[in-house]
Amino acid sequence: MIRINENYKKLQSSYLFSDIAKRVSAFQKENPEKKIIKLGIGDVTRPLPQACIDAMHMAADEMNDIKTFRGYGPEQGYDFLREAIAKNDYQLNGIDVAPDEVFVSDGAKCDCGNIQEIFASDITVAIPDPVYPVYLDTNVMAGRTGFYKEGRYEGIVYLDGTAENGFVPELPNKKVDLIYLCFPNNPTGATISRDELKRWVDYARANRAVILYDAAYEAFIRDDALPKSIFEIEGARDVAIEFRSFSKTAGFTGIRCAFTVVPKSCCAYTSDGEKVALNGLWNRRHTTKFNSVSYPVQRAAEAVYSSEGKKQVRALSDYYLKNAALIRKEMAALGFDCIGGENSPYIWVNGKTDSWAFFDRLLKEAGVVVTPGAGFGKCGQGYIRISAFNNYEDVQKAMERIKEALE
């Protein structure tokens, strides 16, 4: 008898975005004349940078010429892109990352979901709350948790984000093996200082743990005091893996390109205590299960690092940051405590009431869609996430409507 992976039965159905969609469509039916403004889902709205489009066109033409046509590329990504990433994102900032430590992929979602399979199934995993749900669900699928009880999975060490700690969790009070961190954070927009990040690196070194550092939103950091990469921290190369993406940086959510950095000195252990380099394991996993990203997309990603590309990409994140600043300013002026919106495209607002009640009020009274914080974990209750990914004019309109509704 064929049997299923019963860990899947432990998963909680994620009703968050479908619940939101249902409430929005019911409201729209009752108010067909009302233009709803969506500041909910974290998807980009601006078109791709011209430098990326030009590079894709050229690559498409190469694919139409027998002399330049390419079939399968290297599983880890073409050298031209791995070298551009290592140089521009790391080496030019004084960070030690080599091209063969960069693994190109079709998304940080897949990478931070897939990476856990190179670790043992009986390790202890620490996951923040509130959280980007992929980290949690992929560990449930892999059987690293017990059942879901009172809003949490048994066996997971939750790292609580609260107003008191500014949504930068404290170190765990028990020994853990694998730690997920994400800064600038989705959903809270919180950022971490170098000193705070150093405490995590020191913890990982002392406990022979590994940190999975999701830096998908690093392009939004403007404050030089904040680390853009965990590898800025001394000792991190031995205990950390970093995920990055062109999705929010360069508008690639629909094009798909990202990368993971696995330093050659980052290790984990066999049950006998033998040290094993994770770069080799991830390379093995990648070459067995992945055939990399299409050539035109990798050329488009490479163009992000051209001089024109750099300017255009910066303009994109500047645009969303301007939206974020406006949202934060207006919500703060209405008396709400906010996190994020600076160095981040998300604003995490303490609604001082049930997340869904606040969501409903903003939808019904202002025609604005946000995301209820409770959908990201227990600690998200009472909060909403407002996304800056929209047109400035619509963000302005949304803020005027919210002001009118709540004042």
Ligand code: PLP
């Ligand atoms: N990591 C975080 C924290 C995200 O918020 C997202 C997307 O919303 C991703 C990863 C996924 O990025 P990608 O589009 O590269 O799969």
